[in-house]
Amino acid sequence: MENIYLPKLAEIKEIIQETADTKTIRLTIDGKSIDFLPGQFGEFSLIGEGESTFGFSSSPLRKEYFEFSFRTSGRATTGINGLNEGDKLAFRGPYGNYFDTSKMHGKDIVFVGGGIGMAPVKSIMEYCLDERDKYGKITILYGARTVGDLLYKNIFEEWKNHKDTEFVVTVDPGGETPDWKGKVGFVPTILEQLPLKGENSIAVVCGPPIMIKFALKTLEEKMGFSKENIITTLENRMKCGLGKCGRCNVGSVYVCKDGPVFTAKELESLPNDF
Ligand SMILES: Cc1cc2nc3c(=O)[nH]c(=O)nc-3n(C[C@H](O)[C@H](O)[C@H](O)COP(=O)(O)OP(=O)(O)OC[C@H]3O[C@@H](n4cnc5c(N)ncnc54)[C@H](O)[C@@H]3O)c2cc1C
Ligand code: FES
Structure with missing residues (x-):
């Protein structure tokens, strides 16, 4: 019987330095x-340094590699940060539930990502863009604290160039540079200004807890999205x-098994201790 705890060795094909403290790593196995599926996560480990949980950030329809983006924060991520192309990283997964794209077919979708939370949003968003004709209008709203904190700058143009797709990027007040051409404002504030209606629409939201809290409130109370049509992911610390x-x-509820993807309706029934 297969040992479910036994990692496989993945090879690092490409490393993209996104910001001063964040990298995207593209991996292959065999x-x-x-x-x-988009929304799922893996456990990535470096012998002697530890194991870390990361959501996948690539579209599963792109078969050449799978990808995650990580911010260096502690021991395991400092170790992973020191790896080079060609090095190996141990991987277990994929784990968890996923965004059910069949429920999104024919609907307008707004993707809302904040900071490193844009990583799992990128996976589901690129999955939908890879099958663009199955969905209605797509709006992408991405925010970071400062211009220097924005991930994926090298592919913003690619996201913009899909038909019937609007891409809006914002930084927090004070985070702009003199040549900044995007918006300035917190994500929920910019979200409220977008011409979106909750009817026949789905919202996918991921980011820091404070952003999620206010974005969910805006979507429900000001834009008419039902709780069932707002989907987010949780990042509770995990081990197995x-x-x-x-x-x-x-x-x-086990976030690793029953989640990490939940609707706002499902979150409502969870005890308020996450
Ligand atoms: C389902 C899921 C998906 C995730 N996806 C990503 C991702 O795509 N990219 C990414 O950079 N990180 C992601 N994380 C968080 C990531 O797992 C941790 O940042 C990482 O494991 C820290 O490992 P470390 O040993 O370097 O740091 P540690 O030494 O363990 O911790 C360093 C600091 O990070 C904090 N921290 C650790 N884990 C978490 C967590 N789960 N949530 C909030 N703070 C934490 C600690 O409290 C501490 O302040 C995800 C977590 C979960 C549960
Ligand atoms: S991480 Fe072990 S039960 Fe969820």
């Missing part, structure tokens, strides 16, 4: 991507990733 250790649970 020369190609693995099977996963498999529903075994109890590290990630909120009440009886």
Whole structure:
């Protein structure tokens, strides 16, 4: 029987330095991507340094590699930050539930990402852009604290150039540079200014908890999105990733197994301790 805790070795094909403290790493196993779905995550480890949880940031329809973006914050991520192209990284997964794109077909979608939370949004968003004709109007709103904190700047043009797709990028007040051409304002404030209606629409939101809180409020109370049509992901700290250790649970819900993707309606029924 396969040992569910046993990692596989993935090879680093490409490293993209996104910002001063954040990188995107593209990996392959046996020369190609693995099977996963947008919203799922993996456990990535470096021997002697530890294991870290990262959501996938690439579209699963792109088969040449799978990708995650990470911010260096502690021991494991400092170790991963020191790796080079050609090095190996141990990987377990994919784990968790996923964004159910079949429920999004024919609907308008707004993707809202803040900071490193744009990573899982990128996966589902590029998945939808890869099958553009299945969806209605697509709006992408991405915000970071400063211009220097924006990830994925090298592919902004690619996102903009899809039909019936609007891309809006913003930085927090004070985070702009003299040549900044995007918006200035917190994500929920800019969201409220967009010409969106909740009817026949889905919102996918991921970012820091404070951004999620106000973005959900704006979508529901000011834009008419129903709780069932607002989808987000949680990032509770994890250990096993498999529903075994109890590290990630909120009440009886295991974020690693029942999540990390939840609708705003589902979040409403969770105890308020996450
Ligand atoms: C489902 C899921 C998806 C995630 N996706 C990403 C991703 O795409 N990119 C990314 O950079 N990070 C992501 N994270 C967070 C990431 O797992 C941690 O930042 C990382 O494991 C820290 O490892 P470390 O050993 O370097 O730091 P540690 O030494 O363990 O911690 C360093 C600092 O980070 C904080 N921290 C650690 N884990 C978390 C967490 N889960 N949430 C908030 N703060 C944390 C610690 O409190 C501490 O302040 C995700 C977490 C989960 C649960
Ligand atoms: S991380 Fe172990 S139960 Fe969720």
